Amino acid sequence: MPQDLPRDSAQRILHVAEALFAQHGYAGVSLRKITAEAKVNLAAVNYHFYDKESLYREILTGRLREINRQRLALLALAEARTGDGPVPLVAIADALARPLFLPASGTGNAGTRLLGRILSERQAFIDELIRVEFQPAMTRFGQAFRRHAPGLPPSDFLWRLSFVIGALHHAVVTLPDMPAHTQGLCRADDCAGALRNFIDFTVKALAT
Amino acid sequence: MPQDLPRDSAQRILHVAEALFAQHGYAGVSLRKITAEAKVNLAAVNYHFYDKESLYREILTGRLREINRQRLALLALAEARTGDGPVPLVAIADALARPLFLPASGTGNAGTRLLGRILSERQAFIDELIRVEFQPAMTRFGQAFRRHAPGLPPSDFLWRLSFVIGALHHAVVTLPDMPAHTQGLCRADDCAGALRNFIDFTVKALAT
DNA sequence: GCTTGATTAATACGTCCGTTTTATACGACT
DNA sequence: AGTCGTATAAAACGGACGTATTAATCAAGC
Numbered sequence: 001m002p003q004d005l006p007r008d009s010a011q012r013i014l015h016v017a018e019a020l021f022a023q024h025g026y027a028g029v030s031l032r033k034i035t036a037e038a039k040v041n042l043a044a045v046n047y048h049f050y051d052k053e054s055l056y057r058e059i060l061t062g063r064l065r066e067i068n069r070q071r072l073a074l075l076a077l078a079e080a081r082t083g084d085g086p087v088p089l090v091a092i093a094d095a096l097a098r099p100l101f102l103p104a105s106g107t108g109n110a111g112t113r114l115l116g117r118i119l120s121e122r123q124a125f126i127d128e129l130i131r132v133e134f135q136p137a138m139t140r141f142g143q144a145f146r147r148h149a150p151g152l153p154p155s156d157f158l159w160r161l162s163f164v165i166g167a168l169h170h171a172v173v174t175l176p177d178m179p180a181h182t183q184g185l186c187r188a189d190d191c192a193g194a195l196r197n198f199i200d201f202t203v204k205a206l207a208t
Numbered sequence: 209m210p211q212d213l214p215r216d217s218a219q220r221i222l223h224v225a226e227a228l229f230a231q232h233g234y235a236g237v238s239l240r241k242i243t244a245e246a247k248v249n250l251a252a253v254n255y256h257f258y259d260k261e262s263l264y265r266e267i268l269t270g271r272l273r274e275i276n277r278q279r280l281a282l283l284a285l286a287e288a289r290t291g292d293g294p295v296p297l298v299a300i301a302d303a304l305a306r307p308l309f310l311p312a313s314g315t316g317n318a319g320t321r322l323l324g325r326i327l328s329e330r331q332a333f334i335d336e337l338i339r340v341e342f343q344p345a346m347t348r349f350g351q352a353f354r355r356h357a358p359g360l361p362p363s364d365f366l367w368r369l370s371f372v373i374g375a376l377h378h379a380v381v382t383l384p385d386m387p388a389h390t391q392g393l394c395r396a397d398d399c400a401g402a403l404r405n406f407i408d409f410t411v412k413a414l415a416t
Numbered sequence: 417g418c419t420t421g422a423t424t425a426a427t428a429c430g431t432c433c434g435t436t437t438t439a440t441a442c443g444a445c446t
Numbered sequence: 447a448g449t450c451g452t453a454t455a456a457a458a459c460g461g462a463c464g465t466a467t468t469a470a471t472c473a474a475g476c
Contacts, residue, residue, distance in 0.1 A: 009454080025329060027235035031434060041455050046435060048453095120328040120381055121233060155398075158390045159379075159405035166378020167371035173328050174370065182366045190363075197367035205413040217424080238463060249425050254465060256423095 010048040012038040017045075018059050022113040026056055026123055053125055060126060063114055064133035070099035071137050075144060086147035093202040094195070096141055096164075100172050101195040116173030149208050164202050171198060218256040220246040225253075226267050230321040234264055234331055261333055268334060271322055272341035278307035279345050283352060294355035301410040302403070304349055304372075308380050309403040324381030357416050372410050379406060 006012050016038040020029045031052055035042045049055040074095035078087045100112050118126065142161055149157055171194060178186040187193070214220050224246040228237045239260055243250045257263040282303035286295045308320050326338065350369055357365055379402060386394040395401070 023330075025233060025235060027233060030432075032432080041453095042434095043436080043456090044454075052434065117328055119378075120325055122231075122385075155390070155393045155395075155401065156405055156408075158386075158394050159402060160409055162379055162382065162386070162389075162394075163375035163406065163409045166375040166382075168374070170327075170374020170378060171367075171370055174374075177330075178366075178370070181370075182363070185363045186366050186370075187363075193363065194367060197364055198371065200364075201368055201371045201413055204415075205409055207412075239465090240463075249423095251426090251465080251467095252424075260464065 009038070009040045009044055012040060013045055013048065013055070014059060014062075017055055018063075018114060021056065021059065022117055025117060025121055056123075057126060057129060060114065060118060060129060061133065063112075064130070067099045067103075067112075067115065068133060068137040071095055072140060074098060075140060079144075087144050089145075089148055089203045089206055090199055092141065092144045093164075093199040096202075097168055097195055097198045100168065101191040101198070112172055113176070116169040119169060145206060148206060151208070160206060164205065167201065168198060217246070217248045217252055220248060221253055221256065221263070222267060222270075225263060226271075226322060229264065229267065230325055233325060233329055264331075265334060265337060268322065268326060268337060269341065271320075272338070275307045275311075275320075275323070276341060276345040279303055280348060282306060283348060287352075295352050297353075297356055297411045297414055298407055300349065300352045301372075301407040304410075305376055305403055305406045308376065309399040309406070320380055321384070324377040327377060353414060356414060359416070368414060372413065375409065376406060 006015060013034060017029070017034045020034060020037070031045050032042060035044055038044075045052065045055055049058060072095075075087070075092065078091035078095055082088070082091070100115070103112055118130065142158075145161060145164075146157060149160075152160075174181070175191075175194060176188050179188050214223060221242060225237070225242045228242060228245070239253050240250060243252055246252075253260065253263055257266060280303075283295070283300065286299035286303055290296070290299070308323070311320055326334065350366075353369060353372075354365060357368075360368075382389070383399075383402060384396050387396050
């Protein structure tokens with residue numbers, strides 16, 4: 001499966017490595033596979049990114065930062081439209097999921113799979129990275145959701161939030177496999193349908 | 209963290225390997241780490257289980273088969289109690305999640321984390337194993353859920369089912385980290401609370 | 417008591433890993 | 447033209463990996 005690679009070799013490495021990490025995990029990908037597929041010299045990773053861990057971190061931070069930036073921007077937009085009252089659940093769920101299902105044009109959605117992979121892999125050296133990149137967005141979305149369930153005990157609310165996040169990540173990760181799992185009834189390229197269903201699902205699950 | 213190991217060395221390998229695979233994934237665990245922690249000789253894995261892949265498969269099949277056996281048993285019990293009508297959503301969700309959150313006494317719940325890990329790791333050589341072990345249970349549960357949403361388009365229903373499964377797996381995998389994520393508001397040992405919340409969540413999300 | 421089959425132990429093999437080192441090519445500037 | 451910082455290339459390093467081989471141990475059965 002040949003793909004149009006960027007001219008710059010550092011960019012080629014980032015591009016190829018992201019796809020491979022998303023598919024096989026950190027430990028499952030060797031620098032030799034990356035450099036071979038990116039058609040660069042073996043030492044190029046160490047030259048441009050210092051070492052394998054740094055390359056991984058760079059890819060991750062880039063993706064996570066962009067995704068959460070978009071999420072917060074969409075949420076802020078919805079809040080501005082709403083005024084002082086609680087933002088509608090539909091808008092919150094949309095802001096949370098849209099950057100995953102419908103990534104900004106040009107970035108491609110293959111990289112999105114990384115997110116789900118990472119959270120279940122829990123490499124020790126990226127724990128802090130995940131905390132730093134996710135914490136701000138998650139507290140903001142938590143607050144927004146919370147206004148729709150003010151009476152719920154805190155732990156119960158946090159459990160429901162965790163379920164919603166889990167549903168989202170699982171959907172993103174398994175999206176490419178959905179046609180096989182559903183005998184073709186769910187298509188992998190129907191991101192809009194996936195987003196719509198996630199929003200419906202979340203609204204029903206979190207509505208009081 | 210010393211743990212009481214079984215006498216038999218093959219059992220010790222299974223016990224230790226399951227915990228390590230659950231924590232670091234297949235590629236992230238070496239036979240040397242397993243055999244060292246299990247206090248057996250390096251060659252013991254190859255002697256008792258032929259090779260690393262076979263050891264992995266054996267652990268997985270054991271866990272998955274038992275979990276899905278319990279799930280189907282609970283579902284059958286609920287169906288018997290219900291008669292001809294649709295099984296209440298509460299009972300279906302309970303049958304689906306209980307074997308994960310409250311594993312049969314003696315088995316310990318550390319091994320349960322494997323499940324969530326596996327589904328996001330997607331090693332090629334266990335794809336068929338997963339299909340074989342999960343297919344029967346999933347179609348049965350799908351049918352049971354389906355009776356509560358007969359009017360929904362098939363693809364929409366399958367998406368919701370996927371979200372429920374994702375929420376469940378994510379909860380299981382991140383259960384040990386919940387206290388840290390929630391500043392202690394959700395406890396890792398409160399499996400009963402997690403189960404109760406999952407059932408509530410699923411009922412709300414799938415009710416028509 | 418010796419033999420036999422099953423287990424454990426010790427060690428070696430070949431491969432692949434991440435990384436380092438050394439050498440070569442290229443472009444811009446004086 | 448010549449120099450210098452940057453990028454690519456080629457090769458090698460030590461170490462960890464999964465696995466294979468061989469030797470030691472040990473518990474029955476005769």
